[in-house]
Amino acid sequence: MPSGSNATRRPGPTRHIFVTGGVVSSLGKGITAASIGRLLINMGYTVRIQKLDPYLNVDPGTMNPFQHGEVYVTDDGAETDLDLGHYERFLGQPCTRDSTYTSGRIYQTVINNERAGRYNGGTVQVVPHITDEIKRAIRSLVDDNVDVLITEIGGTVGDIEGLPFMEAVRQFRHEMGRDNVVLCHLAYIPYIKAAGEIKTKPAQHSVQKLREIGLIPDFLLCRSEERLNKEVKDKLALFCNVEKEHVVELNDVAHSIYEVPLLVHRQGLHQQLVRRLGLPERECSMHEWELMVRHIRSPKATLRIALVGKYINHQDAYKSVTEAIDHAGYAHLLRIELLRIESDALEKDPDWAARFDGVDAVVVPGGFGKRGFEGMLKAIELCRTRPIPFLGLCLGMQAATVEFARNVLGLAGANSHEMDEKAAHPIIVLMDEQKEVVQLGGTMRLGSYPCTLTRKSSRTSKAYGGAELVHERHRHRLEFNNGYRKQFEEAGLLFTGLYVPNPDEPEKSLVEIIEIKDHPYFVATQAHPEFKSSAVSPHPLFKALIGAAWKARLSS
Ligand code: GLN
Numbered sequence: 001m002p003s004g005s006n007a008t009r010r011p012g013p014t015r016h017i018f019v020t021g022g023v024v025s026s027l028g029k030g031i032t033a034a035s036i037g038r039l040l041i042n043m044g045y046t047v048r049i050q051k052l053d054p055y056l057n058v059d060p061g062t063m064n065p066f067q068h069g070e071v072y073v074t075d076d077g078a079e080t081d082l083d084l085g086h087y088e089r090f091l092g093q094p095c096t097r098d099s100t101y102t103s104g105r106i107y108q109t110v111i112n113n114e115r116a117g118r119y120n121g122g123t124v125q126v127v128p129h130i131t132d133e134i135k136r137a138i139r140s141l142v143d144d145n146v147d148v149l150i151t152e153i154g155g156t157v158g159d160i161e162g163l164p165f166m167e168a169v170r171q172f173r174h175e176m177g178r179d180n181v182v183l184c185h186l187a188y189i190p191y192i193k194a195a196g197e198i199k200t201k202p203a204q205h206s207v208q209k210l211r212e213i214g215l216i217p218d219f220l221l222c223r224s225e226e227r228l229n230k231e232v233k234d235k236l237a238l239f240c241n242v243e244k245e246h247v248v249e250l251n252d253v254a255h256s257i258y259e260v261p262l263l264v265h266r267q268g269l270h271q272q273l274v275r276r277l278g279l280p281e282r283e284c285s286m287h288e289w290e291l292m293v294r295h296i297r298s299p300k301a302t303l304r305i306a307l308v309g310k311y312i313n314h315q316d317a318y319k320s321v322t323e324a325i326d327h328a329g330y331a332h333l334l335r336i337e338l339l340r341i342e343s344d345a346l347e348k349d350p351d352w353a354a355r356f357d358g359v360d361a362v363v364v365p366g367g368f369g370k371r372g373f374e375g376m377l378k379a380i381e382l383c384r385t386r387p388i389p390f391l392g393l394c395l396g397m398q399a400a401t402v403e404f405a406r407n408v409l410g411l412a413g414a415n416s417h418e419m420d421e422k423a424a425h426p427i428i429v430l431m432d433e434q435k436e437v438v439q440l441g442g443t444m445r446l447g448s449y450p451c452t453l454t455r456k457s458s459r460t461s462k463a464y465g466g467a468e469l470v471h472e473r474h475r476h477r478l479e480f481n482n483g484y485r486k487q488f489e490e491a492g493l494l495f496t497g498l499y500v501p502n503p504d505e506p507e508k509s510l511v512e513i514i515e516i517k518d519h520p521y522f523v524a525t526q527a528h529p530e531f532k533s534s535a536v537s538p539h540p541l542f543k544a545l546i547g548a549a550w551k552a553r554l555s556s
Helices: 029-042 083-091 103-115 126-139 160-176 201-212 230-240 257-266 269-276 287-297 319-331 343-348 352-356 373-385 395-407 459-463 482-490 540-555
Strands: 015-022 047-053 100-102 148-153 181-188 219-224 247-251 301-309 334-342 361-364 390-393 414-416 425-430 445-453 469-476 478-480 493-499 510-516 522-525
Touching (some): 029 148, 029 181, 029 257, 029 269, 047 083, 047 126, 083 319, 103 126, 148 160, 181 201, 201 219, 201 230, 219 230, 257 287, 287 319, 301 319, 334 540, 352 373, 361 373, 361 395, 361 540, 373 395, 390 540, 395 425, 395 478, 395 522, 445 510, 459 510, 478 482, 482 493, 522 540
Parallel strands (some): 015 148, 015 181, 047 100, 047 148, 301 334, 361 390, 414 425
Antiparallel strands (some): 425 478, 493 510, 510 522
């Protein structure tokens, strides 16, 4: 993809695109913002993207996945909103700590400043202190090389807690000059079945709400299940006070979210945006992306993959995992049918094994706490013995080693300290540096760490294309107990990836990846490889899992 290196330099300052949402949440603001980013990158612009979230948690790291979906982790160890996952997957570049700010984080900074006496005795207020800090957060991603910064504002216009962010955007636009800042408003346009009509009123109301706080949108992005005809679009333009060409349709896509960049490209949103921002119009080749989407649309077969976890009922709790499974499917021209299995349901169901009939591979993802852990062990035992290709992620790796200890090594009472503090055989234990930790937020082993691949002939090493050192992201407090390593190895469980902080002290190394010998594919990792997968570049461990599942299917 073009990087902008040979492109003509943009005139003037970094331009800004703000994306707000109206009417209801869950409209796909993140995917829309990311799609805009993709188009601008394909035009050769250097783009950064960030999300400002109005809730008061400092970050989503302490939130229950049932509340907020997956916690996405960046290379630099920030625990963030899952929209950052969409940003990375669509833009193909890593986000950082500055790619996301919540109200909680903004307030924390301002209150710390106040305690340190940095406001010289002044009264500290939402305007200007909080709004100034929000503007600083926006500028934290701007430098001379950045052509466009896209900033998504979480929540929906009209939310009380979103007001300081909206006010900061208003001020920011005033200070930067209207020509350098564009406001895109994403609104829901419902289709009322009983009346057989598309309704524009909710969108009009949400634009009115924006106008009340001094924000006039330049673009109206219309999320709708039905196509909008010209009459409806003209009406929206007139009553929402935007140019006719600035009304863009975002209908439901047929196959995958990766069609959204093509959908907005077809409508020329990229040209309209750069024109409005006074940037040189450049060609925007979507050839590679189109090719990828064509692959997605024409799979040669369907594979059935079971995801066994405890937050299964929340659609977004394992967002990056389900994405990574799909990406791996695309790589093999396969469609993935995902079977979501709640792990504690396996504990109660006497006929639980039947649920895995016809399953081509199993993934056990990360998680916290006791609920459903024994169900994960059952699923893993089935994968090991039947055998079914298996990939364990973080808690999934911890569970795989506990299962092996109990059922292969015969260590009764083997467990993780997280599930049983008095376990007779503590296979998984709290990491040393975690023992003194009392605060919950931001204190796990977080972010990217190197992992040495120890065995050239292993499936792990082959999956990673023979690399000797790889980097993966982490989010955990417990680790494999090195005291048991020898016993495991002798019984055929290989430690194929290790974190080696100091080569002179091998006993301090940490188990990162395991696999079982003589199995089509039984690999598990302490890391979260799903965070680094994208449709353009599927993650090797997922790709190898799907490859093994397909091979098994062909020979069955
Ligand atoms: N609860 C386990 C730990 O803290 C696993 C964490 C995870 O799966 N992200 O080590």
